[in-house]
Amino acid sequence: MSTALAFAAIAEQVKSAHPSVEARESDNRQPWLLVPAADLPAVARLLRDAPALRFDSLADLTGWDLAKFPATPPSTDIAVAYYLHSLAHRHHLTLKVMAPRDAAQVPSVSGVWAVANYFEREVYDLLGVAFTGHPNLKRIMCPDDWIGHPLRKDYVYPQAYNGIAHLRDGQHFEDAPPRVGDPPPAPAAAAPAKPPVKSA
Amino acid sequence: MSTDVTVETLGGERMKLNMGPHHPATHGVLRLMVETDGEIVAKAVPDHGFLHRSIEKIGECVEWPMFVPYTDRIDYVCAMNANLAYCVAVEKLLNTDPATAVQVPLRAECIRIIVAELNRISSHLVAVGAMSMDLGAYTPFLHGIAQRETVNDIFEKLCGQRLTYNFVTIGGVAFDLHKGAEAEITAFLDAFEKEMIRFNKLITANTIFRDRCAGVAAISAADAVAYGLVGPNLRGSGVDWDIRRDEPYGIYDRLAVRVPVGQGFAGRNGRVGDCYDRFVVRLLEINESVRLVREALKMLPAPVEKKTDATGGYQADVAKQLRKPPKGEVRVRTEAPRGEMGYVIVSDGSKTPYRVRCRTGSFTACSIFQKLMRGIFMADIVTVIGSFDIVVPEIDR
Numbered sequence: 364m365s366t367a368l369a370f371a372a373i374a375e376q377v378k379s380a381h382p383s384v385e386a387r388e389s390d391n392r393q394p395w396l397l398v399p400a401a402d403l404p405a406v407a408r409l410l411r412d413a414p415a416l417r418f419d420s421l422a423d424l425t426g427w428d429l430a431k432f433p434a435t436p437p438s439t440d441i442a443v444a445y446y447l448h449s450l451a452h453r454h455h456l457t458l459k460v461m462a463p464r465d466a467a468q469v470p471s472v473s474g475v476w477a478v479a480n481y482f483e484r485e486v487y488d489l490l491g492v493a494f495t496g497h498p499n500l501k502r503i504m505c506p507d508d509w510i511g512h513p514l515r516k517d518y519v520y521p522q523a524y525n526g527i528a529h530l531r532d533g534q535h536f537e538d539a540p541p542r543v544g545d546p547p548p549a550p551a552a553a554a555p556a557k558p559p560v561k562s563a
Numbered sequence: 564m565s566t567d568v569t570v571e572t573l574g575g576e577r578m579k580l581n582m583g584p585h586h587p588a589t590h591g592v593l594r595l596m597v598e599t600d601g602e603i604v605a606k607a608v609p610d611h612g613f614l615h616r617s618i619e620k621i622g623e624c625v626e627w628p629m630f631v632p633y634t635d636r637i638d639y640v641c642a643m644n645a646n647l648a649y650c651v652a653v654e655k656l657l658n659t660d661p662a663t664a665v666q667v668p669l670r671a672e673c674i675r676i677i678v679a680e681l682n683r684i685s686s687h688l689v690a691v692g693a694m695s696m697d698l699g700a701y702t703p704f705l706h707g708i709a710q711r712e713t714v715n716d717i718f719e720k721l722c723g724q725r726l727t728y729n730f731v732t733i734g735g736v737a738f739d740l741h742k743g744a745e746a747e748i749t750a751f752l753d754a755f756e757k758e759m760i761r762f763n764k765l766i767t768a769n770t771i772f773r774d775r776c777a778g779v780a781a782i783s784a785a786d787a788v789a790y791g792l793v794g795p796n797l798r799g800s801g802v803d804w805d806i807r808r809d810e811p812y813g814i815y816d817r818l819a820v821r822v823p824v825g826q827g828f829a830g831r832n833g834r835v836g837d838c839y840d841r842f843v844v845r846l847l848e849i850n851e852s853v854r855l856v857r858e859a860l861k862m863l864p865a866p867v868e869k870k871t872d873a874t875g876g877y878q879a880d881v882a883k884q885l886r887k888p889p890k891g892e893v894r895v896r897t898e899a900p901r902g903e904m905g906y907v908i909v910s911d912g913s914k915t916p917y918r919v920r921c922r923t924g925s926f927t928a929c930s931i932f933q934k935l936m937r938g939i940f941m942a943d944i945v946t947v948i949g950s951f952d953i954v955v956p957e958i959d960r
Binding site: 389390393419420421422425427431432433444450453476481482485489502503504505506513514 | 611612615617619620623656659660785786788789790791802804809889890891892893894896903905907909911912917918920922926927929930931934959960
């Protein structure tokens with residue numbers, strides 16, 4: 364008596380109510396729905412409340428920066444992915460919202476699934492996506508005065524935090540990306556240059 | 564315990580109190596900003612991040628197999644399950660393309676079940692032991708830890724480590740079972756089952772303990788689902804859902820996984836989904852794990868010389884696949900002792916992951932704290948935290 368729906372049937376139901384939603388596939392054929400940011404709250408409510416869908420649980424909400432992902436043409440978006448699961452019908456769905464990197468804004472779904480409150484704070488903290496309408500959009504892992512969003516692909520590693528240097532004098536990570544305040548590479552013959560440690 | 568006094572009726576002067584980050588009952592470094600009204604908690608806001616080590620960022624900087632030791636550090640109380648979750652996810656990614664498909668040997672799958680379930684036993688022993696210790700009963704904790712030592716001894720012989728194992732690898736396990744391991748594990752299980760009867764007499768059936776937990780912080784099934792509770796916390800609220808049975812990974816589909824759920828075990832004062840239900844569900848799961856280890860031991864094929872053998876080997880050869888995995892993404896859910904440990908893995912086709920995301924049970928469990936702690940007694944805060952079995956490195960990652 365399985366009432367679980369396949370991806371195509373779910374996508375059909377969502378698209379009939381919201382024609383702006385598109386069914387997509389990742390490079391390794393994992394299906395997902397692309398939802399325009401403006402339609403997300405309405406789509407989320409439909410998915411949770413429609414009797415045949417009943418996605419009562421938001422199993423995961425995460426995101427990744429597509430800046431360095433090999434694609435043609437290269438993307439300038441942050442993908443925010445919603446992994447829904449229905450305990451009533453035992454089916455799954457992946458939603459994605461593409462938020463432009465320089466003005467990443469997505470409506471919050473914390474009013475639809477309560478757990479989204481925490482997930483959205485994490486995505487905001489680590490990827491810098493602002494969830495509009497979130498009741499308490501604060502950093503959750505990094506300190507409140509942290510600069511930058513670490514999981515962005517162009518994240519610059521800070522030299523220091525509140526005057527505390529991250530590296531000792533003369534120590535530096537060989538493969539670390541260039542940091543703010545790094546001296547230009549010294550000629551090979553010269554003595555190894557000490558990177559100056561500045562307070563933030 | 565029910566009370567006529569509520570936050571609304573009191574309305575007196577409020578006191579602000581910081582619980583943690585170094586409070587022993589917060590099981591690590593979790594800070595609760597508590598506002599009290601006499602003995603009643605008016606507000607408790609959790610503050611996270613003291614243990615944030617940017618493990619997900621590290622995942623983008625190391626090669627696929629090099630991330631396995633970091634998964635140990637995501638949840639060191641059940642490191643075997645944490646290893647397993649990541650390895651199952653990477654194997655699923657490789658299997659999305661027939662060119663890079665990997666077949667984990669049957670013997671390795673059985674060993675994985677054995678170590679994962681043994682680790683679940685030891686993790687739940689810490690959970691129930693620490694919860695009773697938080698409520699003032701120190702002895703059960705020591706009994707639990709004594710049993711856990713035996714599991715650690717077995718793991719030490721298996722892989723040389725007692726806490727962070729790095730044992731489950733992509734494509735199998737790092738070592739075959741040592742000589743005499745089956746007999747050791749069986750002997751442990753036999754002794755352990757007798758010990759659990761004593762443990763239950765000591766604490767589970769203890770009236771003082773039961774009344775302390777009965778009816779405290781009961782969570783309805785709908786709330787448990789909406790707030791993303793997983794694992795024993797979800798089942799404590801009576802929701803019949805276990806990933807091992809309902810979305811099996813590895814060879815769990817060949818084992819009969821039975822799922823205990825909360826039923827208001829505390830009796831007269833108890834309610835479905837209260838602290839006592841979450842405690843008892845863990846104890847029932849320990850019994851199930853014992854049975855699963857025995858089943859997996861029965862299925863264990865005989866070892867063979869060649870380690871990549873599809874039946875008797877213990878490690879498939881994946882080095883070549885991991886240099887050029889398929890481009891794309893997968894999501895995998897596994898059942899760790901603290902509930903769903905889910906990975907989202909994005910690959911750009913190179914030898915380094917593009918994004919590794921780990922969803923853990925303790926993180927989402929904390930999302931309900933603020934709602935749950937309003938209006939309970941001060942002394943019940945530790946009961947609630949203990950009943951959720953949170954492990955802070957798993958919250959902060």
